[in-house]
Amino acid sequence: MTGGTSVEAVEDFSSRVAQWYAEQGLTPRADADDRERSLAVFHDLSYEAELELITALADWIRTRYDAGFGAVGWPESFGGAGLSAEHEAVLARIESEYEVPSPHELMSVTLHLIAPTLRVFDRTPEMRALISPMLRGDVLACQLFSEPGAGSDLASLATRARREGDEWVITGQKVWTSGARFAQWGELLARTDPDVPKHRGITAFMVPLDAAGIEVRPLRQMSGGSSFNEVFLEEVRIPDAYRIGDVGDGWKVALTTLGFERNSSGENTDVGGSVDQVISLARATGALDDQVLRQKLADLLISHRLAEVSSARDAVAGDPTGVLGSMRKLQWTQRLTQMSDFVIDALEGDLAVDCGAPQSFAWTEHVLGAPGYRIAGGSDEIQRNLIAERYLGLPAEPRGDKNTPWRDIPR
Known part of the structure; x- marks a missing residue:
């Protein structure tokens, strides 16, 4: 109370x-x-x-x-x-x-990424009015960040937004958008000034996905599902009240959202199967009798326990450096990889052919999906750069386009 x-x-x-x-x-x-x-x-x-x-x-x-x-x-x-x-x-x-x-990814994005971002950039009554419905599960929102030519180098995005009075007109394409088919809103990054360096010419908006000019198409994954989507925007008009932060301040908004994403990565440790399920698999396949596999399982359990300790410590210490989320995300993707490696070795051919044995071929969904989280929320390589530069104080990676206007960068 x-x-x-x-x-x-x-x-x-x-x-x-x-x-x-x-x-x-x-x-x-x-x-x-x-x-x-x-x-x-x-x-x-x-x-x-x-x-x-x-x-x-x-x-x-x-x-x-x-x-x-x-x-x-x-x-x-x-x-x-x-x-x-x-x-x-x-x-x-x-x-x-x-x-x-x-x-589900869409609910996690809504509750843990976009709602907190709108709270940080509490700019207009229209955007504030979205927060409580999001927290209650009445309104769902996706991220409209990545593009076909802007993945790990997100700041190179090319979706354009031009201002016309109190409105913005947006044209472009977004890709790898989790849950867009089921979302009512999207947090979108668009280029509003092509004549300044790429990080400085971006503005963030909330876009209603039922607006005229928006088309959402499912993307078929190699695992068989279509939880990702591509979103096309053609002369989509939204009011300036839907802008998040200041004009040209979109990179700051993006970093805020991505920071929330990294901090929430691995929050649900049962995504892709739990440690208990792996132990059950080890018992069912006889992997516990194999010294090599038993050691792999032990390494996974140690990683899992260390993640629990780190999470508890983070809750008390906070994140003064802003990079603990990157560290925890790397820990999580490592655990997913360890789990996949163990499952592949324990199941062998039963992973490739559905022989009817319970919880054997079903692990295919984990093995095919796990590599995706090495990219989501910023690739492993990006996380290591953030840790090196912001936590360890190492020199920044050389960037030849740091002071080059976006318009002049070869694409």
Whole structure:
């Protein structure tokens, strides 16, 4: 409870949360069947099945929010409970003890990336009005950042926005957009000044995806699903009230959102399969009797435990350097790689051919999807550069186009 200077004690909050979860009729995680949990890193679902998953998750987010447990660490002025990170950690721990609707990238992007960005750049009533509906699961938003010619070098993006009075007119293409088919809004980066160096000529906007001139097309992944989309914008008109931050300040907005993304990477350690599922696989295949595979499994378990310790330490210490998110993201992608390597060696041919054995061929969804997270939120190479330059103080990587107007950069 909040009000004035009074804040609910963590112990009291924990008891209240535990009682509420016990009353929801949820299946305790210890009683659930691991074999029913998805092993997919990126969803491999039909449109209808993915929509059903998102709807179920949004319903759960709404139920939790209405009970006062949806935005625990957010200020009350933004629709939150005004409590601490310690309260948030208690809620996450208790929820992890139950089977709740499966996570989805679009909901994570909405809650943990875009809503916090709008809070930081609290510019207009129109944008502030989106925050509470996002926290409640009523409004979903995707990232419209990457382009066919602007992936790791995001600042080279070419989508253009020109100003006409109190409106902006946007034309361009975005790609690798998670959940765009199901989103109502998108956080978009566009070039508003081609005559200055690339990082300085970008402006950020929120764009309604039902606006005239927008077309969303699914992208078929090698795992079989279409959770990614490409988005085409042709003379899309939006009011200046939908701008995030100052004109030409879009790179600052982008770094803010990407910082939230890196900090939330690995937050759900069950994406692509849990450690418990890997242990079950090891027992079922006899991998525990192989010295090499047993050592690989031990390395994975150590990495998992170190990640838990790091996460707990980060919650207390904060992130004064701004690069802890990059470190944690690298840790997470390493764990995904370790998991894939172990699964490949343990299953051998059963991974390539569906022989009907439970939880064998299904791991294909993990193995094919895991490499994608080495790119999402900035590639591993970008994360290492950030750590080297901002944490270790090493010299910045040479950039020949640092002072070159975007218009003059060869493409």
